[in-house]
Amino acid sequence: MTSVELLVEVLRAGIDETLSYLTLHVITCLVPAFFIAGGISAVLSDHFVRQYLSGDAPKLHAYSMASVAGVALAVCSCTILPMFAGLYKKGAGIGPATAFLFSGPAINVLAIVFTASALSLPLGGARAVFAVTMAGAIGLTMAFVFGSEDGENAETQPAVTDGGHATGRRPTWVTTGFFGSQVAILLIAATGLLTWEIKGPLLAPLFAVLGYLLWAKFDHEEIEEWFQETWFFTRTIFPLLIAGTFVIGLIGAIAAIAQGMSPLETITSGGETFVAHQVAPGLLTREIFGQTTVLSAGLGSAIGAILYMPTLLEVPIVGSLFGYTNGLMADGPALALLLAGPSLSLPNMLVIWKTIGTRRTALYVSLVAVAATMAGLLWGLVLV
Template sequence: MNILFSVFLSALDVFLESAPFMLFGFFMAGLLKAFVPSTIVHEQLGKNRTSNVVKAALFGIPLPLCSCGVIPAAAGLRRQGASKGATASFLISTPETGVDSIMITYALLDPIMTILRPLAAFVTAVATGIGINLFDKDTTPAPAPPLKPFGEIRPPAWKRFLNGQRFAFNDVLGDVGGSFMIGIVIAGVITVFLSPDLVTTYLGMGVLPMLVMVVVAAPLYVCATASTPIVAALALKGISPGAALVFLLAGPATNAASIAMVAKLLGKRSAALYLASIITVAILFGLGADALYRSLGLDPLSWLAQTTEHGHGILNIIAGTVLFILLVHTLITKIRSGHDCRGGCCSHQH
């Protein structure tokens, strides 16, 4: 019982630390949904152009879609005429980052990783998209863009705002909430059971621990938000920022379900390029991250301990209470609606 209580306290510590940033991230997700027309995405990503690959990566970075939610969105882009490269770019940048995961990265890790994570996701997405356009060129002509309904009237701003917030705190929270809580529990288990000596001995510096992170992350069905508390717990035990970044990049984008869907959507050659590009760029960025932390005078084996302050005020407690109530509400809603959810991601499409 003492061990279980210790795990609970460790998990609660991570949950309270991240709660205010999670709520703000979902709020921003609602604003994006309300005021960024989806037609812009569909109209800008056709043809085998580098500019379209870059646009797709930029579109994907702030969107709060997890690794399963991005598949139907990407399939929709593909059907609307997006090139293979642009579709792959969107598939990578979207689940690897998002306003919610960026905020929780700042809460649980540090400002440097908060910048490196979306930057690495952007570079990975662009490199993969360009590689696919070069070596698996799309020869299928893009279909004509869908016609907009004549005389369509957009709802007023206040109504779009409310609809956007409902989407964020119902649909998006429902998609990532289960995975996030699993990640919180895993972080608690790591904090209690994993020895720092074991981590620094076998998962210290260099390419080897990064390859281990790839092997561990590849089969996991974990979203960007859920992977962050796991990495935070590992970092406090001594994992380097480079290995942490590799896990954050590889985990959300390389699970078995995503790779299978990429092969079906873009073809086997594109799927191979997709996987190879993610692993290669993630390791290169991991090595660069370790070098950056060393150049800033931070020990790569105790980087998080040097940059993170602990302690929870009234804001954390209030935000944690609100977030917990919202999570329970989404769980009850899912049970009542009978949706089939796996790994925190619903099978319904948005």
Template sequence: MPSRNTALAVLAWVLFFFGLFTVVYPRVTGTTLFPVYNYGDLSSYNPILIPFVYLANYLTRAWGAFLFAFMLGGIIEAFIPRQKMTNYFSSRSAKSYFLAALFAPVLTVCSCAMIPIFGGIIAIGAGIGPALTFLLMAPAANFLAILFTSELISPLMAAARFGFSFVIAILIGFIVAKTPWARAVEEKFAKISAARAAEVVKMDFREKSVNSLRDAYVLVRTILPYLLIGVAAVSFIDAYMPRDVVGAYLTGAQGVILGAVIGVPLYTPTLVEVFLTKALLNAGMAPSAALAFLLGGPMISIPSMIGVSRIIGWKTVLTYALLGVLWAAVAGFIYMTFIGGL
């Protein structure tokens, strides 16, 4: 039994570091570690094949990020003491929201890959408000996304994206934490994490490593099937949404509102939203609508909402989604009124 546990402990860390390597390697070299399946024109496929083709592209592109994210979620759940998490990520402390928003940009992951990490910190006693701030801030304004936005669009747009994302993620987390259904979720996980806390304290490094593998598996089983269903559903929107027509309507006040809304069904992997926004800007999209899209899209997508709902329920998910669209539109209107251009 000890030898089996040792092997599982080693496996946990091998998977974590390999996942981390697959995430870092493309950022450093500019090329993917393994081939990515490219489907060309998605609308040219038989409708029955579209979700499978889309999933093949998605999984060959994102499997490493998912491996890293699920293992990180498991490690957080197994290793970080509950007391520290409740101290630093408490919904009752204003400082917790700022810490969550400051630390989140380190993770260059999409909204879907953030879900297991979110699940991990919630499970060990983080307040739901700061946890949501963390969940929303990472895909909306991670360092690479801001860098790409600056290089491909403009430094002004990058600064606006980071600043508004920071404020919006904190506001959403703070507001949602005050709702009765979010409080009920927080209380449920507080009881679970308290029950586990005594057991975790007694474990050595090897036992915690084995537990991290088990916790990661629970996150995979809970989240991944529903996440893949959501991605498959989005494939039809990606295939048939007329982007040239969308670009033509993304000007003025209606453009800002549409920009905030269309990111919900139009899911894109991390950093891809920058290239899509650049293409829409070239087609006539207003900068204010572009900002609303860059804020709303990465924070709130159908696949991520489906995955997160498995952890905190639909009431809480719909609350933060509606707030996300609202605040993204408000940010777009502020940008349109006081800045306007790129």
């Protein structure tokens, strides 16, 4: 294969990765997530955010809420970003906001249940416990380092009014229904466990509830602001996600070529068929993961932090690609990858950097990588 042909293969792998991402995630995951983010920014009152998630909020309430928020969200490291950006823009403290950022993709119910079912019950339980613990620890550390800078991100625009009443005074059931229906739409649309023949009847009443609330309880200005905020997050975040995903495809293609494979050839591993550029990075490191060591746990954390993993994909990656179900991967690196993988990725880091700046992003990424490594070592060497 000539150098020109190799270059074409690499570029095709980048395009293939990007198209796969668009096909799998734009409609079912990102669109609902962008609308939820726009709703957080336009509808959720400053009083609520500052009361429960600001740097001045009671730590027990703020970090408890932020650390378990992911239980209700079946989202990946990129889908969580619009909601995180919405909270941070609205004035949430850096500690609770980053705890939410980590917990969102790390502890969603579908991922925990799938991990326990496909890999092992102990590993699924360890993932849940360590994810909640890490979310709180990461948030508290971020608040300790940058807490004095909280409030820089808060908007100062006046509250939207509704017939002379501040939006923050809207009945709780209306706000709950507005966000609850959207979260439920996201959960149902994003899951791969249901067919669209089942999803359709489940989604219809949720859209009906959302439509009724918008018609009966929101005025035209509030709805327009919701759309404007949704568009703001879309145009700010979506291009970065596409660029980052394309780069991931290029990295996978180079790893495939280094092993003598065509980036687009198919490979069967553990009964599953993959395109070479999607699995090549893991094939390069498989021999290292046979036991729990600082190197294997650290490498598992690093691979998870760099690669983009759609929700639930981390389970077959650990089980089949890296061979956990066949005894080829030890418990320590498996847990480290499961913790870091859903919460970080190259596209994810780019958007976080744009949202909270270089210093905060560097510390957050470091905390996730180090905490995932330590959790893997503790689990693989002491608790198993």
